[in-house]
Amino acid sequence: MKATPVPESKILVPVGKKNWKKIIKRQRYLLLMVVSFIIWILIFRYVPLWGWVMAFQDYKPWLPITQQEWVGWKFFIEIFQDPVFYRAMRNTLAMSFLGFFIGFPLPIILALLLNELRNIKFRRTVQTISYLPYFVSWVVVASIVFRMLSPTDGIINQILLSLNLIDRPIAFMGEPQFFWWIVVFSTVWKEVGWNSIIFLAAISGIDPQLYEAATIDGAGRFRKMWHITLAGIMPTIIVLLVMSIGHLINIGFERQFLLRTGPTRDMAEVIDLYILTYGLGAGRFSFGTAAGVFKSVVSLILLTFANWLSKKTTGYRVI
Amino acid sequence: MNTNGVSSLQIRKRKQIKPRNTGDIIFNLANYSIMILLVVVTLYPFLHVLAVSLNEPYDAMRGGITVFPRKFTLVNYQETLNYSQIPWATVITLLRTFFGTLTSVLSTAIVAFVISRRDFFARKFVTVLFIITMYVGGGLIPDYMLLRHLGLLNNFMVYLLPQLINPFNVIVMRSYMDSNIPEELAESAMVDGASDFLIFRKIVIPLCMPVLAVIGLFVAVGQWNSWFDTYLYCSGNPRLTTLQFELQKILTSAAASSTIDYYSTHDPHRAMKVTPESLRMAMTIIVTLPIILVYPFIQRYFIHGLTIGALKG
Numbered sequence: 001m002k003a004t005p006v007p008e009s010k011i012l013v014p015v016g017k018k019n020w021k022k023i024i025k026r027q028r029y030l031l032l033m034v035v036s037f038i039i040w041i042l043i044f045r046y047v048p049l050w051g052w053v054m055a056f057q058d059y060k061p062w063l064p065i066t067q068q069e070w071v072g073w074k075f076f077i078e079i080f081q082d083p084v085f086y087r088a089m090r091n092t093l094a095m096s097f098l099g100f101f102i103g104f105p106l107p108i109i110l111a112l113l114l115n116e117l118r119n120i121k122f123r124r125t126v127q128t129i130s131y132l133p134y135f136v137s138w139v140v141v142a143s144i145v146f147r148m149l150s151p152t153d154g155i156i157n158q159i160l161l162s163l164n165l166i167d168r169p170i171a172f173m174g175e176p177q178f179f180w181w182i183v184v185f186s187t188v189w190k191e192v193g194w195n196s197i198i199f200l201a202a203i204s205g206i207d208p209q210l211y212e213a214a215t216i217d218g219a220g221r222f223r224k225m226w227h228i229t230l231a232g233i234m235p236t237i238i239v240l241l242v243m244s245i246g247h248l249i250n251i252g253f254e255r256q257f258l259l260r261t262g263p264t265r266d267m268a269e270v271i272d273l274y275i276l277t278y279g280l281g282a283g284r285f286s287f288g289t290a291a292g293v294f295k296s297v298v299s300l301i302l303l304t305f306a307n308w309l310s311k312k313t314t315g316y317r318v319i
Numbered sequence: 320m321n322t323n324g325v326s327s328l329q330i331r332k333r334k335q336i337k338p339r340n341t342g343d344i345i346f347n348l349a350n351y352s353i354m355i356l357l358v359v360v361t362l363y364p365f366l367h368v369l370a371v372s373l374n375e376p377y378d379a380m381r382g383g384i385t386v387f388p389r390k391f392t393l394v395n396y397q398e399t400l401n402y403s404q405i406p407w408a409t410v411i412t413l414l415r416t417f418f419g420t421l422t423s424v425l426s427t428a429i430v431a432f433v434i435s436r437r438d439f440f441a442r443k444f445v446t447v448l449f450i451i452t453m454y455v456g457g458g459l460i461p462d463y464m465l466l467r468h469l470g471l472l473n474n475f476m477v478y479l480l481p482q483l484i485n486p487f488n489v490i491v492m493r494s495y496m497d498s499n500i501p502e503e504l505a506e507s508a509m510v511d512g513a514s515d516f517l518i519f520r521k522i523v524i525p526l527c528m529p530v531l532a533v534i535g536l537f538v539a540v541g542q543w544n545s546w547f548d549t550y551l552y553c554s555g556n557p558r559l560t561t562l563q564f565e566l567q568k569i570l571t572s573a574a575a576s577s578t579i580d581y582y583s584t585h586d587p588h589r590a591m592k593v594t595p596e597s598l599r600m601a602m603t604i605i606v607t608l609p610i611i612l613v614y615p616f617i618q619r620y621f622i623h624g625l626t627i628g629a630l631k632g
Contacts, residue, residue, distance in 0.1 A: 002526055007533075023440050024440070025437070026553065027439060027440060027515070029514045029515035030433050030436060030439050030515045031441070032516075033429050033432070033516060033519070034429065034433040034434075034441075035434055035444060036429060037426055037429065037430050037484060038445065038448065039424075040483060041448060041449060041452065041484065043465075043469075044442075044465070044481050045456070045457070046459075046466055046478070047457075048456070048457020048458065048461035048462050048464075048465050048575050049455065049457050049461070050454075050461075051457055051458070051460070051461025051462075051464055052461065054460070054461065054464070063462075093542050096530075099482070113350050113353060113354070114354075115490070116346070116347075116349075116350055117351070117354065122354070125358075126354045126358055128615065128618055129357075129358050129622070130357060130358075130361060131622075132361060132362075132611070132614060132618075133361060135540055135614060135621075136347050136607050136610060136611075137543070137544030137545075137546070137563050137606070137607070137610075138542075139563045139566050139567045139570060140563075140566065140603055140606060141544050141606045143368075143464070143566065143570050143601070143603045144364045144365075144368060146570070147367070147368060147371075147600070148364055148365070148367075153371075153379075153384075155363070155367065159424055159449065164369070168510045189360070189361070193361070197622060200602065219344075220342065221342065221346055222346075223344055241343060246516060254547060258570065258571075265449075272459060273467065275458075275460065277457070278458060278461060280460055280463060281564075284517045285464065288448075288459065290462045292458030292459055292460055292461070293458065296455055296458055299455075300454065300455055303454055304383060305374055313397075
């Protein structure tokens with residue numbers, strides 16, 4: 001009988017040894033297609049990981065890698081003795097937590113409120129408009145924020161003045177105590193619409209009959225929102241909450257870089273900016289790499305913890 | 320019978336049939352008001368920036384402009400466009416957006432296709448190889464050193480190569496392929512003697528256009544909006560400047576509250592015609608205009624893409 005090609009998916013591992021040559025030959029095109037990208041990822045994502053050894057060396061760029069001097073934990077100790085580093089940690093965590101406590105509930109509330117709108121056209125329009133800032137770059141957003149908060153031309157000052165809440169304009173961007181709030185609220189402005197999408201999608205998965213039953217039982221608007229809508233999306237909320245934990249230390253640095261001014265620099269310096277300024281900018285590669293290693297390790301720990309937490313909580317709700 | 324059919328339709332359409340009491344009415348009022356406020360807070364900044372950019376600079380300095388220009392003029396745009404760096408920055412930005420998106424989407428699709436094939440012998444290995452990079456990365460300095468050693472600093476390829484493939488996009492594409500490419504299709508093609516590459520080109524790509532488009536859009540927006548790579552890797556080569564980077568430069572000089580604006584140090588004559596603030600407003604609009612113009616038409620593809628990704632994630 002002529003050997004007809006067997007559908008690939010039905011091929012089982014034969015008892016006995018695999019004929020590697022045959023497999024590779026048959027799948028040579030697949031291999032060919034993907035091999036350049038394997039090389040790509042090894043170069044661009046794995047080689048830098050190897051660069052972590054720089055943290056343990058006194059790296060001098062003009063020497064080849066084999067001739068670098070090993071200094072062990074010297075730079076890590078230097079970092080942990082640097083008050084500026086602790087300030088960077090403080091800034092990072094402050095903006096992280098503030099951003100979380102304000103930025104996490106708001107999209108949920110927005111989703112709940114959007115869901116209560118009965119006019120579908122109006123709701124769709126509001127939604128579409130609310131996603132817009134997400135696609136605009138942070139450079140543009142920063143430019144807008146500077147304008148809105150400007151003491152001379154900004155609308156915020158004009159509103160505060162006309163409401164007699166202040167008698168002179170405040171230069172928000174130049175006041176250190178406002179910086180974290182500016183970052184947090186800019187982020188909210190930019191992302192609340194987009195972040196509400198997930199929750200709206202989850203809400204659409206709730207059985208409508210639950211609402212009818214609740215109406216019959218005499219439940220009012222708020223009780224329905226609390227016991228049905230909110231309860232219905234609780235699994236989604238928990239998943240996202242746990243995911244946020246994993247990203248606590250990875251809040252990025254773009255907005256801090258763009259929104260900072262001379263007076264607010266000390267409040268704006270997050271860990272990545274610390275690395276940028278005192279590591280890369282100062283030519284202290286080992287020092288900066290050590291800080292980066294620390295940050296990555298903390299991030300990994302947080303992610304692992306978040307993963308473990310999500311495994312434990314998936315399946316039953318907290319409420 | 321008829322009336323029953325109509326009323327059950329009503330129940331299916333709305334969760335509540337009528338406002339039941341004044342509490343409901345107040346809630347609805349508050350809700351609609353909040354939404355209107357949201358729309359205003361979202362749109363006002365853009366309209367305001369646009370208005371100032373279209374207004375005579377020295378008149379704008381007097382303040383009081385909200386969403387309409389008081390004294391219309393295009394001089395801010397003229398000056399911005401004449402300013403030597405902007406046209407070139409536009410070219411570079413367009414180039415990197417186009418080629419960056421093309422290369423990235425194609426590469427992502429190839430990887431996704433290969434790992435979607437259940438019989439591929441290295442499937443697990445490749446998948447894990449990519450997924451690990453989502454959780455741990457080299458860091459600012461090792462990345463920089465690598466690019467330096469590869470000669471990619473001050474090189475256009477630095478806009479394309481390092482961010483070629485995003486593992487998250489690979490996963491999204493793979494799940495799409497898993498659920499949309501029926502196995503029998505690939506099998507019958509193979510029976511007919513088609514190579515894997517041909518299957519990819521003639522079957523997979525056409526069938527995956529929706530997800531390719533969505534990923535493409537996200538990548539394109541990312542390319543258009545990026546500036547930090549220009550700052551970090553290409554500061555030494557003004558011919559590689561991008562639109563966002565140019566805006567960032569003028570923004571930073573505003574943040575440093577220099578009254579001598581960035582502009583006037585290059586050409587004192589020009590500084591007379593416009594103020595730095597109006598210039599910045601015009602540049603902001605130029606830089607973000609393509610996104611805003613295209614957005615209403617394609618925003619639903621973004622949502623679609625998010626739900627695809629979220630379902631898998």
